[in-house]
Amino acid sequence: MAKEYDVVILGGGTGGYVAAIRASQLGLKTAVVEKGKLGGTCLHAGCIPSKALLRSAEVYAQTKNGEAFGVIADGVRLDFAKVQARKAAIVEQLHKGVQHLMKKGKIDVYAGTGRLLGPSIFSPLPGTVSVEMNDGSENEMLVPKFVVIATGSRPRTLPGLEPDGEFVMTSDEALQMETLPSSILIVGGGVIGMEWASMLNDFGVDVTVLEYADRILPTEDEDVSKEMEKLLRRRGVNIVAGAKVLPETLEKGNGVTIQAEHQGERKTFTADKMLVSVGRQANIEGIGLENTEIVVEKGYIQTNEFGQTKESHIYAIGDVIGGLQLAHVAAHEGIVAIEHLAGHNPAPIDYTMVPRCIYTRPEAAAVGLTEQEAKAKGYDVKVGKFPFKAIGKALVFGEAEGFVKLIADRNTDDLLGVHMVGPHVTDLISEAGLARVLDAAPWEVAHAIHPHPTLSEAMAEAALAVDGKAIHF
Ligand code: FAD
Numbered sequence: 001m002a003k004e005y006d007v008v009i010l011g012g013g014t015g016g017y018v019a020a021i022r023a024s025q026l027g028l029k030t031a032v033v034e035k036g037k038l039g040g041t042c043l044h045a046g047c048i049p050s051k052a053l054l055r056s057a058e059v060y061a062q063t064k065n066g067e068a069f070g071v072i073a074d075g076v077r078l079d080f081a082k083v084q085a086r087k088a089a090i091v092e093q094l095h096k097g098v099q100h101l102m103k104k105g106k107i108d109v110y111a112g113t114g115r116l117l118g119p120s121i122f123s124p125l126p127g128t129v130s131v132e133m134n135d136g137s138e139n140e141m142l143v144p145k146f147v148v149i150a151t152g153s154r155p156r157t158l159p160g161l162e163p164d165g166e167f168v169m170t171s172d173e174a175l176q177m178e179t180l181p182s183s184i185l186i187v188g189g190g191v192i193g194m195e196w197a198s199m200l201n202d203f204g205v206d207v208t209v210l211e212y213a214d215r216i217l218p219t220e221d222e223d224v225s226k227e228m229e230k231l232l233r234r235r236g237v238n239i240v241a242g243a244k245v246l247p248e249t250l251e252k253g254n255g256v257t258i259q260a261e262h263q264g265e266r267k268t269f270t271a272d273k274m275l276v277s278v279g280r281q282a283n284i285e286g287i288g289l290e291n292t293e294i295v296v297e298k299g300y301i302q303t304n305e306f307g308q309t310k311e312s313h314i315y316a317i318g319d320v321i322g323g324l325q326l327a328h329v330a331a332h333e334g335i336v337a338i339e340h341l342a343g344h345n346p347a348p349i350d351y352t353m354v355p356r357c358i359y360t361r362p363e364a365a366a367v368g369l370t371e372q373e374a375k376a377k378g379y380d381v382k383v384g385k386f387p388f389k390a391i392g393k394a395l396v397f398g399e400a401e402g403f404v405k406l407i408a409d410r411n412t413d414d415l416l417g418v419h420m421v422g423p424h425v426t427d428l429i430s431e432a433g434l435a436r437v438l439d440a441a442p443w444e445v446a447h448a449i450h451p452h453p454t455l456s457e458a459m460a461e462a463a464l465a466v467d468g469k470a471i472h473f
Helices: 014-025 040-045 047-064 080-104 191-202 222-234 327-341 371-376 392-397 425-437 442-447 457-465
Strands: 002-010 030-034 108-116 129-133 140-149 153-155 183-187 206-211 238-241 243-253 255-262 265-271 273-276 280-282 314-316 356-358 363-368 381-387 403-409 415-422
Touching: 002 014, 002 108, 014 030, 014 040, 014 080, 014 327, 030 140, 040 047, 040 080, 047 080, 047 191, 108 140, 140 327, 183 191, 183 255, 183 265, 191 206, 191 222, 191 356, 206 243, 206 265, 222 238, 222 363, 222 371, 222 403, 222 415, 255 273, 314 327, 356 425, 363 425, 371 381, 371 403, 371 415, 381 457, 392 457, 403 425, 403 442, 403 457, 415 425, 415 457, 425 442, 425 457, 442 457
Parallel strands: 002 030, 002 140, 030 108, 140 314, 183 206, 183 273, 206 238
Antiparallel strands: 108 129, 129 140, 153 280, 243 255, 255 265, 356 363, 363 415, 381 403, 403 415
């Protein structure tokens, strides 16, 4: 029997479940269809498990290197099974939390694979959702007024470098490793690749990163790439930028061997395992898009600024629409889409206000334009940069590497971008995000009194440095 809803959400990842909660808050009768686990990639194969492993790696590295703090720990060992168990426990706790939120919001959750049907006896519009239930029970037929597609993404692979269950992995398989390799080749020096490089290096794995672009983290400010490369190299990570990996040369057996073109030469790289981190691909297959007028371009569903597709009653949010593939973006897109379909006239997302975080050691974070982008857009920029080595709290932490860099428009004093490398900068970046949302000028950021001793003083000092007025450097 068909069941009627105001909104049916296809996919219960960060975008989907947040959209469902907002819909329920607005009094809409809501269902989520999820074929895997509520929480999606972020909770089960992304943000949370990777950060749990990163934290264990940091604790391990710091304990081993405690002498500088006067802490001598002999015989420090790694119990990787416990590391994985801790990760799993955190994920499960949060998974239960999301399940509870669905119950609290009286949101119906269908455990199965959803697919959009065309116009049918149930509705003259495409968008009836047929659900093939995971438990093999009869298909459910959901007839919504609105649909939100939030089916997310999966790791992209390179032809010839597909995961094989033994030597070649994507982040999905790497998160499930039961033992650590002694060495690894990471193909791709973007955010995910560099987080794995930092983590595995801290776990004591011999890491080589092969990046096609001429620098790691190629979409970030050049100073961020340079600093990160310098600091990770210092820790022993082998970074080879400008390397074109040749998948046809892959040999497996006793580990992996592959060739790459680098600086006009063919070079050979060998390791126990390979991690391929070359981006993500939208889950657009098998969801019935062919039964709709929805437009797909370059593999991503096309929407307007409220998430509305060519079918005005069908929205799409999160990784499946491309752009910044981040959990907080998916969640915000979900809220905007629901408020829009409910007639609440939400403000569309300004993507230049979205913080981007990289959870390496040290961390990196940014919001707004890079210096290169600002110049390319024709801004006459002024830059304030302040190093963490002049911040007392960073020295106390024993993590005094990196900087905060502010980029402002010389003519208007607008804050165009903020870039950080250093301790806890993924938390510090929120202040920069707020400053941009409130349209604060650098002097206003500095005018807000920052407590001493804190890492946040680097933000105030960098804001002063924009006009040559930094106090401590
Ligand atoms: P997803 O989370 O992918 O959820 C989609 C859901 O839809 C899945 O649960 C899937 O099972 C379900 N689904 C798909 N098709 C169907 C169907 N036909 N029927 C029913 N259900 C279906 N982002 C950050 O912001 N911070 C981070 O630190 C971070 N770290 C990451 C680390 C890694 C290793 C990876 C891989 C990603 C990371 N991300 C991070 C990105 C983040 O995970 C994604 O941006 C986010 O999960 C996108 O949310 P989503 O709702 O669009 O899709």
